[in-house]
Amino acid sequence: xxxxxxxxxxxxxxxxxxxxxxxxxxxxxxxxxxxxxxxxxxxxxxxxxxxxxxxxxxxxxxxxxxxxxxxxxxxxxxxxxxxxxxxxxxxxxxxxxxxxxxxxxxxxxxxxxxxxxxxxxxxxxxxxxxxxxxxxxxxxxxxxxxxxxxxxxxxxxxxxxxxxxxxxxxxxxxxxxxxxxxxxxxxxxxxxxxxxxxxxxxxxxxxxxxxxxxxxxxxxxxxxxxxxxxxxxxxxxxxxxxxxxxxxxxxxxxxxxxxxxxxxxxxxxxxxxxxxxxxxxxxxxxxxxxxxxxxxxxxxxxxxxxxxxxxxxxxxxxxxxxxxxxxxxxxxxxxxxxxxxxxxxxxxxxxxxxxxxxxxxxxxxxxxxxxxxxxxxxxxxxxxxxxxxxxxxxxxxxxxxxxxxxxxxxxxxxxxxxxxxxxxxxxxxxxxxxxxxxxxxxxxxxxxxxxxxxxxxxxxxxxxxxxxxxxxxxxxxxxxxxxxxxxxxxxxxxxxxxxxxxxxxxxxxxxxxxxxxxxxxxxxxxxxxxxxxxxxxxxxxxxxxxxxxxxxxxxxxxxxxxxxxxxxxxxxxxxxxxxxxxxxxxxxxxxxxxxxxxxxxxxxxxxxxxxxxxxxxxxxxxxxxxxxxxxxxxxxxxxxxxxxxxxxxxxxxxxxxxxxxxxxxxxxxxxxxxxxxxxxxxxxxxxxxxxxxxxxxxxxxxxxxxxxxxxxxxxxxxxxxxxxxxxxxxxxxxxxxxxxxxxxxxxxxxxxxxxxxxxxxxxxxxxxxxxxxxxxxxxxxxxxxxxxxxxxxxxxxxxxxxxxxxxxxxxxxxxxxxxxxxxxxxxxxxxxx
RNA sequence: GCGGACGUGGCGAAAUCGGUAGACGCAGCGGACUUAAAAUCCGCUUCCAUCGGAGUGCGGGUUCGAGUCCCGCCGUCCGCACCA
Numbered sequence: 001x002x003x004x005x006x007x008x009x010x011x012x013x014x015x016x017x018x019x020x021x022x023x024x025x026x027x028x029x030x031x032x033x034x035x036x037x038x039x040x041x042x043x044x045x046x047x048x049x050x051x052x053x054x055x056x057x058x059x060x061x062x063x064x065x066x067x068x069x070x071x072x073x074x075x076x077x078x079x080x081x082x083x084x085x086x087x088x089x090x091x092x093x094x095x096x097x098x099x100x101x102x103x104x105x106x107x108x109x110x111x112x113x114x115x116x117x118x119x120x121x122x123x124x125x126x127x128x129x130x131x132x133x134x135x136x137x138x139x140x141x142x143x144x145x146x147x148x149x150x151x152x153x154x155x156x157x158x159x160x161x162x163x164x165x166x167x168x169x170x171x172x173x174x175x176x177x178x179x180x181x182x183x184x185x186x187x188x189x190x191x192x193x194x195x196x197x198x199x200x201x202x203x204x205x206x207x208x209x210x211x212x213x214x215x216x217x218x219x220x221x222x223x224x225x226x227x228x229x230x231x232x233x234x235x236x237x238x239x240x241x242x243x244x245x246x247x248x249x250x251x252x253x254x255x256x257x258x259x260x261x262x263x264x265x266x267x268x269x270x271x272x273x274x275x276x277x278x279x280x281x282x283x284x285x286x287x288x289x290x291x292x293x294x295x296x297x298x299x300x301x302x303x304x305x306x307x308x309x310x311x312x313x314x315x316x317x318x319x320x321x322x323x324x325x326x327x328x329x330x331x332x333x334x335x336x337x338x339x340x341x342x343x344x345x346x347x348x349x350x351x352x353x354x355x356x357x358x359x360x361x362x363x364x365x366x367x368x369x370x371x372x373x374x375x376x377x378x379x380x381x382x383x384x385x386x387x388x389x390x391x392x393x394x395x396x397x398x399x400x401x402x403x404x405x406x407x408x409x410x411x412x413x414x415x416x417x418x419x420x421x422x423x424x425x426x427x428x429x430x431x432x433x434x435x436x437x438x439x440x441x442x443x444x445x446x447x448x449x450x451x452x453x454x455x456x457x458x459x460x461x462x463x464x465x466x467x468x469x470x471x472x473x474x475x476x477x478x479x480x481x482x483x484x485x486x487x488x489x490x491x492x493x494x495x496x497x498x499x500x501x502x503x504x505x506x507x508x509x510x511x512x513x514x515x516x517x518x519x520x521x522x523x524x525x526x527x528x529x530x531x532x533x534x535x536x537x538x539x540x541x542x543x544x545x546x547x548x549x550x551x552x553x554x555x556x557x558x559x560x561x562x563x564x565x566x567x568x569x570x571x572x573x574x575x576x577x578x579x580x581x582x583x584x585x586x587x588x589x590x591x592x593x594x595x596x597x598x599x600x601x602x603x604x605x606x607x608x609x610x611x612x613x614x615x616x617x618x619x620x621x622x623x624x625x626x627x628x629x630x631x632x633x634x635x636x637x638x639x640x641x642x643x644x645x646x647x648x649x650x651x652x653x654x655x656x657x658x659x660x661x662x663x664x665x666x667x668x669x670x671x672x673x674x675x676x677x678x679x680x681x682x683x684x685x686x687x688x689x690x691x692x693x694x695x696x697x698x699x700x701x702x703x704x705x706x707x708x709x710x711x712x713x714x715x716x717x718x719x720x721x722x723x724x725x726x727x728x729x730x731x732x733x734x735x736x737x738x739x740x741x742x743x744x745x746x747x748x749x750x751x752x753x754x755x756x757x758x759x760x761x762x763x764x765x766x767x768x769x770x771x772x773x774x775x776x777x778x779x780x781x782x783x784x785x786x787x788x789x790x791x792x793x794x795x796x797x798x799x800x801x802x803x804x805x806x807x808x809x810x811x812x813x814x815x816x817x818x819x820x821x822x823x824x825x826x827x828x829x830x831x832x833x
Numbered sequence: 834g835c836g837g838a839c840g841u842g843g844c845g846a847a848a849u850c851g852g853u854a855g856a857c858g859c860a861g862c863g864g865a866c867u868u869a870a871a872a873u874c875c876g877c878u879u880c881c882a883u884c885g886g887a888g889u890g891c892g893g894g895u896u897c898g899a900g901u902c903c904c905g906c907c908g909u910c911c912g913c914a915c916c917a
Contacts, residue, residue, distance in 0.1 A: 215837060219912060222836070227916075246917060259917090297915080325915045335917045343834085344915060417916060536912080638845045638858060646845065650859055657872095658858090664873090694849090702846075706857035713857095716874095777853040782898040784853050822897050828852055832897050 005663035005742060007627020014744045015116050023757050024063075024118040026074040028508075028519055035071040036523045037063040038503055038562075040531030040539075041078045044104035044126075045085055048111045050571040050609055051532070053619050054645060057635040058568060058701065059530045060117045064737035065696045067118070068761040074523050076506040077112065077119045079105050081128035082430045082495045088178075090429075090461040097429040098457065101128055111620060116628045116740055118757070123506050127498035132505065133431040134452025135514035136497060139550075141434055141445050146553045148194045151443060154422060155263075158186035163465035165426045185285070190424040191433060191491070195545045199224055199416045202544055211564035213642075216536040223537050225417025230401050231332065232410025234258055234308035236320065242266060242308065245331030245415055249404070250396035253385035254338040254359035256349060258308045259301065259323035261333040267322040270304055277302055277322065284324040299348040300324045308336075311409055312386065323348065331415050339375065346375040359385045360393065421542065423494040428459055428467045430492030438479035438486035447480050453488070466490055499539055500546035503529075503561060517556060526562045528699075533567035540565070566699055569644040573615040575604035585614040606646050617647055629739035630656040636701035636738055658709070659742055665712060666732055666746035674720025681718045684711060685727045686768035692734050693761065701738070708735060730762040777828035778803045780812050788829075796823045803829040 018024060039059040042052055056077075063075035079101075086097035093100075105126060112119070125132050143149045157166040159176035166176055166183060176183055195202075203224045206217045229247035236242060242258060260266050262284040271278035280302040301321035310316035318336065325344050326335055339349030339356040349356050358370040360380040368384045370376075382388040388396045404410030424433065432453045434446040446453060456474045459467035468474060468490040479486035501514070507523035508515040543561045550556040576584040579599050588594060594601050609616045623631050634655035639645040688711040695704035711731055718724045729750065736743035736756045747756035771792055776799060778786040786808045790799060800821055803809060813833060820832040 215912080218837065222913060225913095225916065229917085244917085248917080299915080323915095325917095327916065330916045337917090342917070344917080415916085417913095533911080640846080643839095643845095648845090648859075651845080654859060661873090698849095700849095702857085706847075709857055775853075779853085779898070782852095782896095787853065820897060822852090824852055824898095828898090830852080830897050 003663075003667065005627075005660055005667075005745065007629060007659070007741065008624070010741045010745045011114070011116060011628045014741045015113060017744075017755070018116075018118070018757065019121075021755075022122070023755060024067075024073075024075065024120050025122050026076075026120045026523075027072060028522065030072040032070060032072040034074065034523055035066045036074045036503075036507065036526045037066065037528050038074075038076070038506070038526045038530070040529070040535060041080050041499070041502060042108065043080045043083060043085070044101055044108055046104050046107070048108050048619055050617055050619055050647060052112075053115065053631060054571050054635045055530060055532070055568055056112065056115070056117055057632045058566070058641055058699065059528070060119075060632075061636065061696060061701060061737040062528055062530075062699065064118050064740060064757065065693075065761070067757065068733070068737065068759065070760065073118075074123075074507065075117075075119055076123040077117070077121065078124055078502060078506065079108075079126040079128075080495065080499050080502070081105065081126040082133075082492075082498055084427070084429070086429045087427060087461065094461075096457070096459075098128065098455075101126075101429075114620075114623055114628065115632065118740070123509065125502065125505060125509070127431075127495075127502065128429070130452040130454050131511070132502075133498070134454075135505070136431050136493070136501070137434040137446070137451050137453060138448055139501065139514055140431075140493070140497075141448060141451075142553055142555070143193065143549060144445055146549070148197065148549055148552075150192055150194065150420075151189055152192055153187050154190045154192075155185050156188050156190070158184045158188075160184055161464065165424075188424075190422050191435075192420040192422050193545070193549075195421045195542070196416060196418055198545055198548045199226070199418050200414075201548060202418075202541065205544065205560060209560060209563065209565070212562075213565065213567055216533070216540065216565060216567060219536045220541055223418065223541065227415050227417075229413060229415065230397075230404060230410050231413040231415075232311065232404050234311070234318070234336070235314075236309075237307040237317070240266070242320070242334050243332045244334045244336050245413065246336065248338065248341065248393075248397070249400035250382060250385075250388065250391075250393050251338040251341050251359050252310075252312065252336075252400055253388065254340050254357045255310065255318055255336045256339055256355040256357065257337040257345075257352075258318050258320045259326050259335050259337055259348070260320065261326040261328035262322060262324065263328040264322070264326075264333045266304070266306070266320070266334075270322070277304070280322060284322075297324070299344060299351060301348060301352055303352075311404070311407070319354070321348075321352075329419065330417065340370040340372075341375050341377055343375045343377070357384065359383060359388075421494075421496075421545070423497055424491040425494055426466045426469070426490075427492050428455070428461075430495060431498065432468070433489040433491050433493055435489040436477055436479060436486045437489060438482060438484060440484055441479055441481040441486075443489075444479055444481045444486070450480070468492070496538060496542050497546075500542045501550075503543070504550075504556065515556070520556060521558060524556075524558045525560055526564070528564040528566065529562040530566045530568060532570075536567065566641070568641050569639065570608045571647055572606045572644045573609050573617060573647040574606050575613050575615045577602045577604055583612070583614040588614075606644075608644075609647070622652060626652055626656045627659070627741070629742045630659050633659060633705070633739055637705045638702055640702050641699055658712075659739060662712065662731075662735060662739070662742060663746065665715060665728060666742075667749060668728075674722065674724060676721055678718055678721045678723035681714060681721075681723045681727055683768045683771065684714045685723075685730060686765050689730060689734065689762050690764045690769055693764070696737065705738070708738075732756060733759060733762050774826045776803075776826070778806060778809060779828060779830040780809065780818075781833055782830060785809060785812055792826055794826075796825065799823055799825075799829055803831065 037059055039055050063073050067073045081101050086101050089095055089100045090097045127133060159166050159179055159181055161179035161181040162176060175181060203226055206220055209217060227247050229245060230249040231243060231245050233241040233243050262281040267281055271281050301323040304320045306320040307317040308320055337345035337348060339345040340358045341360055356370045357368050359382060361383045362376050362380050366383045382391045382396045388399060401412045432455060434453050436444045436446055438444055456471055475488040475490055477486055477488055503526055504515050504520050508519035510516050547558055547561040574586055576589045578584050578594050578601055584594060584601060589601050592600055607613060634652045688707050691707050692704045715724060715727050732743050732746050743756045773789055774792050776788045776790050777784055778788060786806045788802055800823055818831040818833055822830040
């Protein structure tokens with residue numbers, strides 16, 4: 001009768017058909033409504049992992065679904081191909097970063113193709129190729145011309161062994177993550193992008209991103225970190241001034257000291273003549289930066305012997321300290337301390353016996369002597385504050401700012417946590433920054449007709465440092481301005497620059513420019529972007545900035561790059577450790593025993609798949625064993641997509657069994673043609689079509705999968721009829737986005753024309769969505785006691801009478817009439833006894 | 834410390850508007866088919882129990898009615914972190 005679904009043969013056959021026919025190539029002017037579905041492009045690290053499979057399966061289901069709904073869908077794939085791992089591989093294995101990267105791309109591309117994703121491979125791009133990064137260089141020059149790029153001396157983490165700059169995340173306990181060398185702070189000239197120019201706009205724009213997770217919007221909001229307050233100057237006893245920033249100008253009469261950061265000019269100046277000050281500053285810099293260290297670190301200060309005049313009473317002199325808890329990067333790098341109303345200031349004042357003066361009443365206390373054990377930061381009324389007395393905090397803030405502005409010693413000010421984006425990296429495997437340094441002309445942009453500046457291939461990684469910098473010839477060029485001897489910039493761009501505009505290049509990729517404005521705008525913004533939450537801040541913020549910068553320059557009129565964002569959960573797997581603490585792979589364990597040694601194991605938590613915990617599962621072997629559709633099905637089943645998905649052998653086998661079950665249903669023999677309708681099945685079918693459409697549209701794939709199971713069961717149990725044949729055919733269409741190979745095979749086998757990938761989504765008959773009979777719950781005092789089947793829309797009286805007539809209810813009410821009756825039409829009757 | 838999310842059977846989960854808690858899947862148990870096994874199909878499967886009762890982390894509250902709303906706790910996970 002029926003055969004088994006031979007996934008391996010079917011997968012290859014249909015993938016070839018899609019390829020040959022260019023089924024998923026997006027046409028720029030098809031006349032259909034356009035839809036852009038994008039998953040975050042992968043870094044070509046070697047092989048794809050289950051996280052990729054899950055991510056791309058979700059995007060694929062949506063892309064295929066939208067095609068069936070009549071959209072021209074752009075669903076591209078590419079490679080975030082620059083980055084450190086390629087250089088590490090070069091150092092460790094003696095391979096060239098380019099060769100390593102391109103080989104990985106080939107491997108991973110084959111793996112993605114094996115899963116049958118509906119991708120437009122004609123638009124594939126890799127950021128490490130000159131036909132991508134050359135255009136990025138051009139955009140960098142545009143940003144430079146628009147005043148959005150500048151060069152500044154900046155302090156960086158320098159690894160003296162590897163001779164390179166490290167990102168903050170690469171510094172672990174003050175040491176380089178590779179070399180283990182103590183990291184030094186070095187001043188280097190670096191290129192910066194003016195992301196802070198757009199801080200307010202990036203913040204305001206979040207409000208309109210209603211299809212983003214709240215969590216991500218909040219993370220970006222906190223990252224931008226807007227604070228409003230007052231910047232003002234203190235006159236100092238040495239004739240200088242110091243500017244401070246505060247969000248609590250209302251507490252100014254509670255000030256008892258001024259504190260500056262160790263790197264503040266005042267501190268640096270003092271250190272030049274005062275050895276104790278210099279020693280203190282050194283000590284501050286040695287302080288750890290881990291969470292625990294900051295938590296327990298004592299507030300330390302160094303009294304400069306300088307005093308500051310209180311702006312409202314020059315006879316009041318505040319001591320000026322250098323303090324370890326003041327950050328040079330934030331605000332002005334200097335603060336005034338109000339111990340009674342700021343916890344850090346409180347700790348500092350307690351240690352150095354400085355006055356602690358109450359200026360905000362907590363409702364119970366108003367006297368200046370503050371006797372709490374911690375600072376009071378709650379709401380209240382101003383006290384002991386001259387002209388502010390009696391005001392609430394907000395009024396007092398405004399009053400102080402008004403006086404400061406009138407007196408010319410301060411002004412209302414907004415401060416951001418967000419810093420400008422430093423994009424210089426002292427690395428080889430990145431986009432060369434298109435600048436030439438000339439002794440006479442300074443930093444000169446490379447003329448656009450000389451782009452791309454191509455990375456030299458003949459480089460070595462046998463000694464530390466930047467191979468571009470020590471290349472014998474590459475950097476030596478003539479100055480484009482004066483023709484004299486000059487050198488190229490040897491830094492490359494942060495790889496986050498590459499991913500800040502790749503989605504635009506996917507939409508439009510002319511040879512002679514980064515993108516065509518009209519074509520790009522026809523596809524953008526990305527309607528649905530899917531990726532890991534680890535990119536919630538940096539990548540997504542940089543891409544939003546880049547889009548705004550392009551708009552600012554008139555190059556692309558798009559407000560936001562991604563209007564819909566979905567952050568999917570991770571794929572997890574159980575972990576095990578041997579009795580002596582080695583991580584064990586789950587297949588080294590059998591029934592609580594380590595197979596190799598026969599000793600009991602220690603089960604760990606279910607955690608994200610990672611090589612170090614030995615709990616990864618390689619997709620390749622799984623796909624070869626179960627076929628692409630079973631893997632895709634498992635990725636969509638059970639767990640909601642935003643939550644973690646626990647990998648299990650029984651889970652993938654269950655998916656495989658269901659694929660076979662669908663095949664038996666699709667391939668069933670039609671010996672008994674059947675006659676007449678099956679209204680119940682018709683109704684179930686249309687409710688399912690409607691429900692699955694809603695579920696896929698809202699990315700609730702686990703719910704869509706459950707509905708497929710239900711409908712499959714209903715069809716299996718239905719007698720042969722045209723309704724049943726119709727339901728089988730529509731079920732093929734509904735599983736086509738999720739299990740496309742099976743669906744194509746079944747579609748062809750059942751004699752349908754064309755590809756199911758090109759077929760339209762089945763239409764819903766709205767009249768079939770409503771049941772004609774409903775089950776009504778009968779409650780007594782809110783507790784379910786009986787149920788009742790009634791025609792839909794039955795009158796209240798009828799329902800009430802039927803409920804009261806129920807044997808069970810009669811018994812429970814014991815002859816007494818209910819005190820109150822609540823009837824919810826078509827749902828329930830609640831009798832209050 | 835600040836901010837956020839989450840907490841439902843043995844497990845993954847569903848319940849979209851405050852209206853029958855546990856759909857669907859996994860695992861398990863029983864049965865059919867088979868010489869046998871696998872596969873497949875059918876049934877059972879929140880807990881305690883005889884009627885019946887209890888039950889969505891814990892304690893309160895609002896309501897005819899709470900997994901869902903409010904208040905207070907506890908726990909887990911995530912992000913940021915001396916941000917003035």
